[in-house]
Amino acid sequence: MIKIRDLEYLDAIDIHRHFGRAAEACFVSQPTLSGQIMKLEEQLGLVLVERQTRKVMLTPAGERLVAEARNVLRAAQSFEASAKALLDPFSGDLHIGLIPTLAPYLLPHIMKDLNEKLPKINFYLHEDKTKNLLKSLDEGKLDLLILPWLDEMDKFDRYDLFEEPLVLATSNEHPLSAKKTVNLDQLTNYEILTLEDGHCLRDQALGFCFTAGAKEDHRFQATSLETLRYMVSSNMGITLLPQLATLNQTATNTINYIPFTDPKPNRQISLMLRTGYSRMECIRAVVSCVKGSMKGVI
Known part of the structure; x- marks a missing residue:
């Protein structure tokens, strides 16, 4: 055998x-x-x-x-x-996948509550690009993902957690920097700094920008949001950043974060898992905890 x-x-x-x-x-x-x-x-x-x-x-x-x-x-x-799970649905290991444009900005808001409310769960956190995380989830190497939802993810079950607005980041020297709010139409003909290929935020941000008549700045593609932030503060261009990445990042004389008026660009943050996943009581507890932790944050 x-x-x-x-x-x-x-x-x-x-x-x-x-x-x-x-x-x-x-x-x-x-x-x-x-x-x-x-x-x-x-x-x-x-x-x-x-x-x-x-x-x-x-x-x-x-x-x-x-x-x-x-x-x-x-x-x-x-x-x-x-x-x-039959013995204790709220114990054991739980492997969670997140992307680099979300993990460092979301985890400080949710992990304290998760550890306190689910003390017998051992949370293992895995950071990678979307494509690799989806493959690992499909292969059973991860239990769940917390990601911005994309249409091609519809093979997985989904729990929506919250919507995260995108904001415009400019240097203090940029013509748009003095505005309290902006709308997408005001980006027409501007060039937008982006992340490199493989980041879902790149595709989402470019979708909004192209609709508004903006163009991609092909001179440079960043590997992280922090690189984008430094490029903007050096007046190398403008970009769209997730709002969570701007919290506790006080606007200074080198960079400004400007919210959009309606229709606001945003990304839907969702929890995803394989259809038929067995530990649903645990998953529902995680969903409830994350939603509670994020109330009032954005």
Whole structure:
């Protein structure tokens, strides 16, 4: 009979493409992992792993079966989580994924309440770009995501948490800097500083800006909101920032944060999870806690 552990070994080899690193990830010796993979190949009558001098990769048969192996591993994890939830739905580990344009600005507002109201939950926080987080959620490596909602995420279940407005950031020397509020039409023909490809905020901000007749500034693409902030304060251009990223960032003689009038550009922050996820009592408690923590913040 094929063992769950053997499927974990196959999964690790596909991820690490190296017997030594795969063995370390599985907390076993390299000979143990290699030997078990050979036994699995003998049991199936298939060669799953192509062994080369400097690298290891899966054969076509291995590529097909590792996908099935991951389905089995996800089912086993779900079974174990369901059993634990029957004992105590508000205990155990919870892996949460967030994006860099949200995590550092949201977490200070919600983690204290989450730890106090759900003291037996061990929260593990993972920060990455949207595409990678969605893949990890789909593969069962993460329990839930807190992300700005995009239409292509509709394969996952969703709980809306709050709407976050975007604001205009300008230097004190910019022609728009003296305004108390702005509307999107006032961005016509201006060039907007943006994040690099892979950040969902980039696409959302550009969508609003293009509709308003603004253009992307192609001279520079930032890797973080903090880089954008410094570029704006140096009068290198203007940009749209999420409001949470401007809280406790007092407007100074180098940068101004200007709110938009209606229709305000914003992003819907939602909690996402796989359909059929087993620990729904815990999820509902997290949703309630986050909503409560964010009341009055923005």
